[in-house]
Amino acid sequence: xxxxxxxxxxxxxxxxxxxxxxxxxxxxxxxxxxxxxxxxxxxxxxxxxxxxxxxxxxxxxxxxxxxxxxxxxxxxxxxxxxxxxxxxxxxxxxxxxxxxxxxxxxxxxxxxxxxxxxxxxxxxxxxxxxxxxxxxxxxxxxxxxxxxxxxxxxxxxxxxxxxxxxxxxxxxxxxxxxxxxxxxxxxxxxxxxxxxxxxxxxxxxxxxxxxxxxxxxxxxxxxxxxxxxxxxxxxxxxxxxxxxxxxxxxxxxxxxxxxxxxxxxxxxxxxxxxxxxxxxxxxxxxxxxxxxxxxxxxxxxxxxxxxxxxxxxxxxxxxxxxxxxxxxxxxxxxxxxxxxxxxxxxxxxxxxxxxxxxxxxxxxxxxxxxxxxxxxxxxxxxxxxxxxxxxxxxxxxxxxxxxxxxxxxxxxxxxxxxxxxxxxxxxxxxxxxxxxxxxxxxxxxxxxxxxxxxxxxxxxxxxxxxxxxxxxxxxxxxxxxxxxxxxxxxxxxxxxxxxxxxxxxxxxxxxxxxxxxxxxxx
Numbered sequence: 001x002x003x004x005x006x007x008x009x010x011x012x013x014x015x016x017x018x019x020x021x022x023x024x025x026x027x028x029x030x031x032x033x034x035x036x037x038x039x040x041x042x043x044x045x046x047x048x049x050x051x052x053x054x055x056x057x058x059x060x061x062x063x064x065x066x067x068x069x070x071x072x073x074x075x076x077x078x079x080x081x082x083x084x085x086x087x088x089x090x091x092x093x094x095x096x097x098x099x100x101x102x103x104x105x106x107x108x109x110x111x112x113x114x115x116x117x118x119x120x121x122x123x124x125x126x127x128x129x130x131x132x133x134x135x136x137x138x139x140x141x142x143x144x145x146x147x148x149x150x151x152x153x154x155x156x157x158x159x160x161x162x163x164x165x166x167x168x169x170x171x172x173x174x175x176x177x178x179x180x181x182x183x184x185x186x187x188x189x190x191x192x193x194x195x196x197x198x199x200x201x202x203x204x205x206x207x208x209x210x211x212x213x214x215x216x217x218x219x220x221x222x223x224x225x226x227x228x229x230x231x232x233x234x235x236x237x238x239x240x241x242x243x244x245x246x247x248x249x250x251x252x253x254x255x256x257x258x259x260x261x262x263x264x265x266x267x268x269x270x271x272x273x274x275x276x277x278x279x280x281x282x283x284x285x286x287x288x289x290x291x292x293x294x295x296x297x298x299x300x301x302x303x304x305x306x307x308x309x310x311x312x313x314x315x316x317x318x319x320x321x322x323x324x325x326x327x328x329x330x331x332x333x334x335x336x337x338x339x340x341x342x343x344x345x346x347x348x349x350x351x352x353x354x355x356x357x358x359x360x361x362x363x364x365x366x367x368x369x370x371x372x373x374x375x376x377x378x379x380x381x382x383x384x385x386x387x388x389x390x391x392x393x394x395x396x397x398x399x400x401x402x403x404x405x406x407x408x409x410x411x412x413x414x415x416x417x418x419x420x421x422x423x424x425x426x427x428x429x430x431x432x433x434x435x436x437x438x439x440x441x442x443x444x445x446x447x448x449x450x451x452x453x454x455x456x457x458x459x460x461x462x463x464x465x466x467x468x469x470x471x472x473x474x475x476x477x478x479x480x481x482x483x484x485x486x487x488x489x490x491x492x493x494x495x496x497x498x499x500x501x502x503x504x505x506x507x508x509x510x511x512x513x514x515x516x517x518x519x520x521x522x
Contacts, residue, residue: 013478014433015504015517016231020213021194022431023225024175025139028196034222041219047075047108049216050166050192051082053513057190057212058087058131058164060509065130066093068117070152072136072170073100079166079192080135081108088112095129097122099136099152126159134163134184136170139196144180145171157185165189168196169207176397177201185209187520193218195516197227197399200419200431205521212509213516227399227429229516230422230471232503238464239499242278251280252457255317256450257306257339257354258324259286259294260332266325266352266446268297269488273450274321275300276492277469278499279457283317285309285339287331306335314342321453323354324446333357340368347373347456347465351449352382359385362409369411369425373462377414377449378405399429414452414466416445418521422466430467433518434503435474443488448473451495472498 035041069084071077081104084094096116117125153171163186168174171183174196187209195213198204254274259267267286274282282301291303320343326332355378358365368374384391387405394401402415402423413423422430452469476494507517
């Protein structure tokens, strides 16, 4: 299962309910306390539900063979003991290795004499397992694993057997995704209640394998978080279908300000993406030297000389996309200033060179965001230039960096990466669940900008347009299934399939308590 990728199985993809929350470790701990103290849910009830749900998932994925659990001393070890007791009751051969400073609470075994393997015999037990269950560390652990726990993480990784981790791969930070020494390299991670924010972030994401989130009985209102996933369910709920009576004038008109002399390709990629994403009309404002090539590459779009755009040109347009291949010279700056002034009341997306121009004056970005819905789509280096934040700090905590920039700049920030994240000025965070390093090639940002621009023009609000464009582009990349041969135009060509089928309506495991199911990422 390790190395599996959605592009290898486009018929499955990522399943997620419309609203999948994404807590930090601290928010998860607070939810546990709230469930117990305010709603009267006993801790044992949640532990029982977690262990039994994990047992069902394991049974679907690994239906035969011995199961060897490696338990720590905390609640994670208790979840594991419930899981093994349940599997034993269903007729499975199970063994427990107590790897912590003390064994799990034996009362959780309900009197079932589960075999416990000594440390001396553990090597043979691990080698003979059909699957190893990692129950060493849960979301409450902070810092770097040490001593016996660190040793056991290494032994699990060296065993060469399939591994299922409970809640989080031991050694991975559930909030930031950091790995300070070594983490268990799981084939599957069954996470309880909700996926944890850090599981979606690298490098932890590479240790999770397939992520399966299971509902275990938390009260609906016990979690206080402002983060969620962009899922197939989210897309189905938020995507606005075109009115059957629509015409090209009402389907969404996009002005794409892009392409200095010699950079017509960026403008063409963005314009083609906007057309494939459903724009009724696309106008490209570009350097006059690009007229012939752009009218050849994108005959469905009309061309404007960027130096002579008038109010009559912009008045009919519903949204502005500015920046792909625009350049940063005086002519580009003048064209950007004019387009922003002429379309001051229209939703706007700024990317690439538009951000490089405005990075010199961040107050201008704030001013633009004050007059309209604004999305900016920087990668990490662009965000560092705009905000003067340190690159290493952004890389260490991309969600925090995106949130800080959104507050500072008064706009929606789509920070591109693996995964890409979206932050709003009031602290909301959306994290993408599709796409891969296959999109690590020039022009993908231009494709994304055009896609989001079409969604803005179609009437989606800025946050939904950013989230939908990000997800649909990633889903299209997965459906193209071209690996590292993927091009931006391949993504645009598969947008129609992504819109028709944003992903599964249920987990392929067929268990109703699964809220999120994401194949392993590469």
